[in-house]
Amino acid sequence: MAKLKARTSLSVLIVGTLLSTVGDSIAVIAMVLDAATDHPSWWVTEVYLAKLLPPLFLAPVLGSLVDRTDAKKAWLLAIIAEATMYVAAMAISGFHARVALIAIANVCAVAAASAAFKLVPAVAGRVGVEKANSGLVTASSIASLIGPAVGGAFYKSAGSSVLLGMNALTFAALCIAVFLVVPSRRSNEFSEVSNPFRGAxxxxxxxxxxxxxxxxxxxxxxxxxxxxxxxxxxxxxxxxxxxxxxxxxxxxxxxxxxxxxxxxxxxxxxxxxxxxxxxxxxxxxxxxxxxxxxxxxxxxxxxxxxxxxxxxxxxxxxxxxxxxxxxxxxxxxxxxxxxxxxxxxxxxxxxxxxxxxxxxxxxxxxxxxxxxxxxxxxxxxxxxxxxxxxxxxxxxxxxxxxxxx
CATH class of the missing domain: 1.20.1250.20 (MFS general substrate transporter like domains)
Known part of the structure; x- marks a missing residue:
């Protein structure tokens, strides 16, 4: 029974991760196509750098904070923050302002990814961390196959604002999955975070x-x-x-x-x-x-x-x-x-x-x-x-x- 429950919890988390990753792929394609339409080529580079560069500066601090707090709460807050940034990006039309908001979302994504990685063993339970990691990477692989195709297919008819909004909805699905299946565990691992740089x-x-x-x-x-x-x-x-x-x-x-x-x-x-x-x-x-x-x-x-x-x-x-x-x-x-x-x-x-x-x-x-x-x-x-x-x-x-x- 315990193993069946772990399989169910892991399956829910994998599906939530799949939907969220597909949403991310759709959002990236939307922004890239916006940038590539009658704009300088460096606008495309700007989209990719917004994904890669901002996390470099805060990732170690965010990871340390996740290790010293309730990882489930940190994960949920990070997901909500990401969704909020995409809703805000959907509501405005300026390309560079949208990229800035998505850059903030990508910083939040570091905290979310760190918390997710930390909590995989707790969700996997008796299923085992190896099978859990296999399932989560498979979800990402499937997302990389269908996400760009979906984004490209709907870009002309729906527009980038709608696609960014779709990504915000996928975060809502992931948030529900995390809330339902990820256990909250408090132990002596947690410590005060008065100095966020300690342990970075x-x-x-x-x-x-x-x-x-x-x-x-x-x-x-x-x-x-x-x-x-x-x-x-x-x-x-x-x-x-x-x-x-x-x-x-x-x-x-x-x-x-x-x-x-x-x-x-x-x-x-x-x-x-x-x-x-x-x-x-x-x-x-x-x-x-x-x-x-x-x-x-x-x-x-x-x-x-x-x-x-x-x-x-x-x-x-x-x-x-x-x-x-x-x-x-x-x-x-x-x-x-x-x-x-x-x-x-x-x-x-x-x-x-x-x-x-x-x-x-x-x-x-x-x-x-x-x-x-x-x-x-x-x-x-x-x-x-x-x-x-x-x-x-x-x-x-x-x-x-x-x-x-």
Missing amino acids: LDGLRVMARSPIVGPLLPILAIIILATSIEGVAGVFYLREVAGNDAVYGLLLSAWALGAIPGSLAGAWEKLAHRHLLLLLGGAFLVGAALFLEAIFPIAIIIGSVFIAGGFGNGAHNVGVRNIIHTHIPSRMHATAWAYFRVLVNTCVVLGYFVGTPGVLMNARTAIFWSGTLSLIATLIAVAWFWSRRRLGEVGARETSVTVAG
Whole structure:
């Protein structure tokens, strides 16, 4: 009965997460299409930077606050704040004012994501954190497949204001899901928050000192930066290879389609506890797909390898979540996850810059190095952990990690 209840709670949370993530994708597409319509190209860049840059400055503080307060309340307040920003953005017409409001919403999203990550084990219960993470990453993968399509389809007929309002409604759905299924737990983990900056560096310290997470951080930084290079370069390269926007859209869908079974693979009993295998095996598939994308400028080949790359992307994302959940003490989960998001956003911004054709190299060359660097970083990590006989790490929880005051 307890396991059935946990499955029901987790299913409700996964559906709420799916709806909210679809809403986010719709909102981004709406703003990008607004920016791309008879406006300078840097307006599109502005939309993406509003998503990536603001959280960099406050993420560690927000993560620390979530760890020291009631995470469920923090999650609910952050969701409500996000919804409020999108309602306000819907009500005004100025593009830059809308971007500013969405930037504030993205800061709130850091607190929401940190609280969500911290509370996954509590919601999962006897189902297990590995299956919970697999379900949540699968929801994100499905959202990345259908969200842009829905946003693009309704943009001309509905307009960006309506689409922003749709996103606000999806936050309401997530808020209800969190309220209903996430348990409220108060314990001696909670402390006074009179100084919000206290403990802001602890998440970084605890990750750096972990025998598993510490060595992975520079590897993950290289992999994220390298794969982000393709994010911009691929727009120009793939549209040229595809020949038309319809085929280009299918190529992007192939990656998102492959990510769904890749995410589900994290719940398979034979893989669920092999966190490093999911993370590094997934990264290898991603790097190989990007490398082959540059080598073979043929749409049908790229579509095929993109399915494999997407599979690896989904498995990799599940592995990352599992490793942080397992090898970081639960009292530090929110802070650690906030720091990981800082790492991701920083590397993505740098990758977008490097991958912009003409900055350092042309689009195809950028994609070649995107795949090559990903493969090299992954193989280095495999050699490192293999030499220490940890590649088959089964997820034994670290309990001896301490943090300096």
